[in-house]
Amino acid sequence: MSSEFNLIAQYFTRPTAQTDLGIGDDAALISITQGMQLAISADTLVAGTHFFADCDPYQLGWKSLAVNISDIAAMGAQPKWATLAIALPDMDGTWLKSFSQGFFACADQFDIDLIGGDTTRGPLNISVQIMGEVPFGKAIKRSGAKIDEDIWVSGNLGSAAIGLAHLQNKTHVLGGALPACLNALHMPMPRLALGLVLRDIATSCIDISDGLLADLGHILHASMLGATVDLAKIPCIDYLKQDLQSPQIQQAILAGGDDYELCFTAPKSKRAEIHMLSNQLSLMLTLIGETQANLGINVMHNTQKLNIDYKGFDHFG
Numbered sequence: 001m002s003s004e005f006n007l008i009a010q011y012f013t014r015p016t017a018q019t020d021l022g023i024g025d026d027a028a029l030i031s032i033t034q035g036m037q038l039a040i041s042a043d044t045l046v047a048g049t050h051f052f053a054d055c056d057p058y059q060l061g062w063k064s065l066a067v068n069i070s071d072i073a074a075m076g077a078q079p080k081w082a083t084l085a086i087a088l089p090d091m092d093g094t095w096l097k098s099f100s101q102g103f104f105a106c107a108d109q110f111d112i113d114l115i116g117g118d119t120t121r122g123p124l125n126i127s128v129q130i131m132g133e134v135p136f137g138k139a140i141k142r143s144g145a146k147i148d149e150d151i152w153v154s155g156n157l158g159s160a161a162i163g164l165a166h167l168q169n170k171t172h173v174l175g176g177a178l179p180a181c182l183n184a185l186h187m188p189m190p191r192l193a194l195g196l197v198l199r200d201i202a203t204s205c206i207d208i209s210d211g212l213l214a215d216l217g218h219i220l221h222a223s224m225l226g227a228t229v230d231l232a233k234i235p236c237i238d239y240l241k242q243d244l245q246s247p248q249i250q251q252a253i254l255a256g257g258d259d260y261e262l263c264f265t266a267p268k269s270k271r272a273e274i275h276m277l278s279n280q281l282s283l284m285l286t287l288i289g290e291t292q293a294n295l296g297i298n299v300m301h302n303t304q305k306l307n308i309d310y311k312g313f314d315h316f317g
Contacts, residue, residue: 008023017113037136042129058101063186066189068128069190073195076138078133081132140195142204147291150289153285155235159180160181162177208263211255212229225293228298228300231253235284244301
């Protein structure tokens with residue numbers, strides 16, 4: 001066998017639990033459960049754009065799969081299978097071992113089979129396609145929001161963006177806040193359990209990857225609505241909360257991206273159920289605003305409307 005196939009066999013071939021035919025043939029074979037639709041998503045991570053080329057490979061392995069699980073979670077689907085295509089500048093066994101360990105740690109936690117992919121030589125790029133199942137008619141779409149519904153987010157926002165700014169020497173995070181910010185950046189936790197139970201609660205949902213305003217904007221565009229959100233209500237760690245007047249902090253919370261939390265809309269009648277769900281999942285769910293008929297997003301702080309020019313990350317913006 002060539003070194004490429006040795007690489008695949010050594011680092012990326014494992015027994016599969018829910019796959020008819022996995023790695024080792026020209027294509028994988030999977031069976032879809034009766035009554036289910038297939039949910040499919042893909043992401044590409046590029047060195048220098050999405051991560052530093054010298055970043056920890058274990059963390060990169062985790063994140064490369066986790067960000068895809070987050071997309072599936074936002075649809076209310078159960079992830080089951082993934083493919084991995086990776087371009088490598090050279091054959092580095094130490095790097096590959098650590099990367100694959102991080103990837104499979106995430107796969108094991110969320111019960112996902114790696115069923116195929118590709119390896120090639122080139123600048124470091126990682127492409128993951130993920131597939132999952134959702135009952136017919138139960139997928140949570142961006143287009144389902146209604147007027148005068150609540151807007152919720154999970155977890156904290158802004159930590160990953162401030163962690164990145166620290167690494168880029170654009171700010172200096174003091175005290176004990178830095179580990180939390182860097183962990184949010186490098187090891188995001190997909191909110192899969194939340195996404196699954198939101199099927200019968202949320203009217204729309206999206207994962208926050210490019211920034212709250214950008215991603216909420218996708219829901220509003222698809223649903224032909226506008227919204228008002230309150231900056232002071234958006235959950236963030238105390239380090240950020242204590243300086244909400246700072247434009248850098250405001251941008252991190254509202255438009256920083258890399259949060260991989262879920263933003264969803266729900267009728268006001270669901271508030272008690274959502275608070276109960278928060279307790280059951282031990283996950284903070286926070287009401288940050290409401291939808292409205294007038295298009296656009298109003299961000300309020302201390303009764304004043306903020307002017308936020310940068311809404312979130314755009315590769316070609």
